[in-house]
Amino acid sequence: MKSIFFTLIVFASIGAFAKDILTREFVPLESFGLTKASKYPKDSISDEDSEYVGWRCLGLTAAVGNINLKPISKKDKQTIEFFKETEALSAEHAFYTFNDANKLTQDDYKTDNPYSNKAKIVLRSIVEKYLNIFQYNFKETNSYFDTQFLRGDIDTCGSSFQMMYSLKKK
Numbered sequence: 001m002k003s004i005f006f007t008l009i010v011f012a013s014i015g016a017f018a019k020d021i022l023t024r025e026f027v028p029l030e031s032f033g034l035t036k037a038s039k040y041p042k043d044s045i046s047d048e049d050s051e052y053v054g055w056r057c058l059g060l061t062a063a064v065g066n067i068n069l070k071p072i073s074k075k076d077k078q079t080i081e082f083f084k085e086t087e088a089l090s091a092e093h094a095f096y097t098f099n100d101a102n103k104l105t106q107d108d109y110k111t112d113n114p115y116s117n118k119a120k121i122v123l124r125s126i127v128e129k130y131l132n133i134f135q136y137n138f139k140e141t142n143s144y145f146d147t148q149f150l151r152g153d154i155d156t157c158g159s160s161f162q163m164m165y166s167l168k169k170k
Contacts, residue, residue: 029156032053033045047097047101051098057094057156057161061087062126063130072142076146082154098114137150
């Protein structure tokens with residue numbers, strides 16, 4: 001009985017974590033000011049915003065890796081290649097921002113995997129939103145990624161991945 005109660009509490013709390021991500025407005029990641037070229041530079045962002053950026057970058061990475069994308073332009077092909085090369089960094093970035101925002105430690109992973117549980121809930125929606133944007137862009141311009149919104153998201157995620165890479169090298 002205790003384990004059933006504990007499981008319900010865990011899923012309820014994960015659902016609450018996920019609801020926040022799923023109900024947020026799908027704003028350009030550039031608005032978080034995390035790149036050198038950002039119009040909105042910020043010294044730091046909240047843990048909640050950092051986690052949101054982490055999930056969005058992981059969702060963008062997954063969407064860019066969709067096998068149904070058939071890029072025409074050299075720039076689209078390069079974007080897809082960049083995200084293929086940074087898949088692991090994207091997952092690590094989301095993992096660390098999730099743990100930081102939710103104050104999770106290794107002890108929280110002994111009987112459960114809260115990161116995986118949340119990923120199962122939030123990623124599908126994020127990936128679908130990006131794929132819809134890609135398809136609309138392609139119909140309009142013959143390019144999946146050549147819009148201000150997506151250039152800002154790609155720049156934000158690329159900067160975040162570079163930061164993860166530099167931290168790993170230390």
